[in-house]
Amino acid sequence: MKFSISNPFTEDMAVDLGTVHTFIFARGRGMVVNEPSLVAVDRESGEIVAAGQEALEMLGRSPEDVEVAYPMRDGVIADSELAQRMLGKFLRKARGGRARFSRRIILSVPSGITSVEQFAIRELVNGIGVSRVYLVEEGLAAALGAGLPVDEMRASMVIDIGGGTTSIAVIANAGIVESETLRIGGLDMDTAITDYIKKRHRILIGERTAERLKMVLGSASDPLDDHKSVAKGQSVSKDGPEVTEVSAVEIHEAIDAIIRQIIEAVRQVLERLPPEVASDVDDGGVVLTGGIALLAGMDARISAETRLKVTVAESPRQSVGQGLIALYEKPLLLRHVTRNMGL
Numbered sequence: 001m002k003f004s005i006s007n008p009f010t011e012d013m014a015v016d017l018g019t020v021h022t023f024i025f026a027r028g029r030g031m032v033v034n035e036p037s038l039v040a041v042d043r044e045s046g047e048i049v050a051a052g053q054e055a056l057e058m059l060g061r062s063p064e065d066v067e068v069a070y071p072m073r074d075g076v077i078a079d080s081e082l083a084q085r086m087l088g089k090f091l092r093k094a095r096g097g098r099a100r101f102s103r104r105i106i107l108s109v110p111s112g113i114t115s116v117e118q119f120a121i122r123e124l125v126n127g128i129g130v131s132r133v134y135l136v137e138e139g140l141a142a143a144l145g146a147g148l149p150v151d152e153m154r155a156s157m158v159i160d161i162g163g164g165t166t167s168i169a170v171i172a173n174a175g176i177v178e179s180e181t182l183r184i185g186g187l188d189m190d191t192a193i194t195d196y197i198k199k200r201h202r203i204l205i206g207e208r209t210a211e212r213l214k215m216v217l218g219s220a221s222d223p224l225d226d227h228k229s230v231a232k233g234q235s236v237s238k239d240g241p242e243v244t245e246v247s248a249v250e251i252h253e254a255i256d257a258i259i260r261q262i263i264e265a266v267r268q269v270l271e272r273l274p275p276e277v278a279s280d281v282d283d284g285g286v287v288l289t290g291g292i293a294l295l296a297g298m299d300a301r302i303s304a305e306t307r308l309k310v311t312v313a314e315s316p317r318q319s320v321g322q323g324l325i326a327l328y329e330k331p332l333l334l335r336h337v338t339r340n341m342g343l
């Protein structure tokens with residue numbers, strides 16, 4: 001039997017407040033929140049009528065007096081009030097109605113965010129009544145969660161591709177040796193698909209349809225010719241709904257420019273590496289995390305274009321959160337990685 005010496009009324013939490021999805025882990029309990037980063041707001045009163053999965057179900061079919069919004073954009077806060085209320089709701093859910101409060105919270109942020117953006121995220125969490133907030137760079141958390149040896153001399157590389165950001169990081173000695181953050185991700189692929197279907201099929205599809213097409217047909221490598229799916233939307237030229245058939249080749253064409261941008265950024269990071277570090281990365285390869293690690297052929301495409309060995313983390317969407325919660329068991333590393341952020 002395991003005894004806990006911690007105060008039963010406080011609990012340490014880790015929050016991956018992503019652009020598209022939020023995961024919260026509680027120390028000793030594992031994942032406690034797994035919800036889309038969405039809120040549904042009553043236009044009239046400004047009240048939040050739903051958050052997370054419940055708000056997602058309203059997306060695209062919400063009544064006129066309800067607006068569904070993402071409080072986060074490109075990995076940072078887009079609307080601080082909505083973000084705070086959404087996180088407040090998620091933390092209440094994480095506590096499961098128990099009389100706990102969170103003494104400490106570790107949150108991930110993209111590398112290279114401005115001091116204003118850092119301040120905003122601290123304010124947001126402080127406003128929820130948390131006494132200690134630690135900010136950790138997303139790339140480092142992803143590497144730790146994916147099981148890479150972040151505190152060893154040997155360098156390792158991780159690419160986290162989420163909904164709004166792509167974090168490319170090379171890590172050694174518990175620090176980031178080289179990194180690049182692009183404010184692009186899966187949401188931009190969805191937009192590219194929407195634009196493509198509008199142009200080629202003259203149909204305006206919704207966000208959820210675009211995401212579904214990306215998931216079922218999308219491929220970063222050569223797609224299968226005969227793979228097709230039906231998409232429904234609003235006709236551009238005439239009133240009313242219309243249905244069209246979309247192929248995997250088309251989806252590949254629509255998202256390819258975004259994949260190229262990501263690969264170009266990976267190449268730039270590789271070019272900047274000192275020789276010993278480059279040789280470590282050559283030996284160890286790259287680990288992919290984030291939702292876009294699950295896009296078909298993403299690993300193969302990066303591997304083909306960089307000649308590196310590429311593997312997908314075991315639960316790529318949870319890697320960041322798993323890395324954050326693991327930091328509580330490594331206090332020296334936690335102190336080190338937060339100090340490195342100048343916090």
Ligand SMILES: Nc1ncnc2c1ncn2[C@@H]1O[C@H](COP(=O)(O)OP(=O)(O)OP(=O)(O)O)[C@@H](O)[C@H]1O
Pocket residue numbers: 017018019020021022074075161162163164165166185186187211214215218289290291292294295296317
């Ligand atoms: N099986 C899948 N195939 C393709 N794409 C997927 C799959 N599963 C999730 N995605 C995409 O991954 C993206 C979300 O990834 P993730 O949850 O890592 O983002 P996030 O952490 O919220 O965003 P960010 O880290 O950029 O702030 C979405 O665009 C989603 O459509």
Ligand SMILES: [Mg+2]
Pocket residue numbers: 016018019162163290320
């Ligand atoms: Mg993320």
